[in-house]
Amino acid sequence: MARKWTFTDRRRPGRPGTRQPVKALITRMARENPTWGHRRIQGELARLGYRIAASTVWEILHAAGIDPAPRRAGPTWRQFLTAQAHAIIACDFLVVETMLLKRLYVLVFIEHGTRKVHLAGVTAHPTGAWTMQQARNLAMELGNRIAELRFLIHDRDPLFTAAFSAVFTAEGLQVITTLPRTPRMNAVCDRVIGTLRRELLDRILILDERPLALVLQEYLIHYNGHRPHQSRQQRPPDIATQPSPNVIDLNDLRSIRRKPVATGTINEYHRAA
Template sequence: MSLSVVATLVRDLITVPAAVLRSRMAKDAEVLALRHENAVLRRQIARVCYEPADRIWLAALSRLIPRERRRQVFALTPTTLPAWHRQLLARKWAFTQRRRPGRPSTAPAVKQLILRLARENRTWGHRRIQDELARPDYAIAPSTVREILHAAGIDPAPQRSGPTWRQFLTDQAHGIIAADFLHLDTVSLKRLYPLVVIEHGTRRLHLAGVTAHPTAQWTVQQARNPAVILDRRIDSLRFLLRDRDSKYTRAFDAVFEADGVEILLSPPRAPKANTICERVVGTPRRELLDRMLIHNEAHTVKALTEYIQHYNGHRPHQSRQQLPPDSDQPSNPAAITDLQAHRIRRQPILGGLINQYHHAA
């Protein structure tokens, strides 16, 4: 018997002596009031819920009331008492708390490892994952691996999902370069056209040349400049992505095709097909060209060359975890530099138009 049931019974038993000591008229009046209240409640409530203490108290009082009066006194039906008896029997013979646990569930660390293997290896099925887990001595059934993958919403079969565009482009990025023109206006309102080339994998930017008259012959001549710059990595390049401008002739493509690079043409009026190069065309314009006055071609080459050195050697990129294109050393975001012990030095470039910050030696 729970503590609440005992407390309720003690409280009700204390009221018995007080009821016995009261006068007979007062008790009769109270009984009439309680009978009337009981009749009103029966008209309003279809089913009364009794707690265990209420049931024990009513059972004790029923011994003091004649049998023929119990129907008028208690709001019970003949089926109520058998129902209470069935509940007591069910509680007595319940073995839920005495059941032994079945087969232990899979450890959370093993589940996380299974999901990790499934995410990192899209072609692995549940049996291949089970075989891989057997190497570090994780004995687990293939059906268990399948159930874990199914519960996580991952198809257990091989080739469960093809790569997304982001995953596909990331895998192919190291073999793609893109070329495009940007334009600027000098102090004398003369328009110049720099030709830039960017590597998708490293985001490394190259300046092929600057001219006021971007003819097809000039473009072919400048195509050899990035080819010389990329000479160390030309064997790993597979594609050159460009638009359908008439300045890109067959001779321009032949410069890259001679090194085994395939030319990919973006659809007409589809800048999103060459997104990386289109974005890098706007970056030097916002950070440099729109903030300074350009005099001539030589000034443009000098300013863009210095900016590209900053872009490749210092400027962080979100796609590279805040690393510049020329850096391959991963950063440690958990390491916090003590600014009290290490001073930060500012290095202005382009006459202070752009600042770089380093630890003071």
């Protein structure tokens, strides 16, 4: 009868020095799959060609401080966001102070998968009814694409009323409200608001609602259609996949043209026609 190989057995032919790699693989499988128990991991290892006793897998997990599957914590919030990015849209308010010390509120949405930002509206007097109307406008703007989304994330601002949530639940989305004092639960939206401030709003003076809406719309044309994003391999949100452009001959800098956008605060660079 063939001898069963265990984790501590180093004499199996063709498997020299496998102790630490197999241990690392077992703990990795457990952390990446919170619902897997030691026998499920044993089975996955068998498919990879590693015959190891279930009791040995259990001992390795126990030594690593990993609880059995029924008591193990589920996926982290970061893991959830990463796995479901294509199906998540998030929203938040951006507050802008004008030259006349008037406070304006900007409602923005961002699609996690593409990083595309939507300007829902600008107002000095936000209400629950106004917020609900912006939700309806966004649903109409997304059209059939809203069917691809599954989750909406927002904080506990009272302006996000039940009627606001109902607009999205009617489209089949599940509304997730962040925990109190936990801004990292809506970190993607917070980050784009920070980008709006650093790249645009901190560099211009705003007089009123209409100028703010116009400059934000112009900036978002740049943001969604041109600005490179690290999470998208330096592609803008509106370009899903495209081959990398041919390299420009930098010996002739006249072939590159600068285009100021967003009231001249940002430059874009294009090839000359």
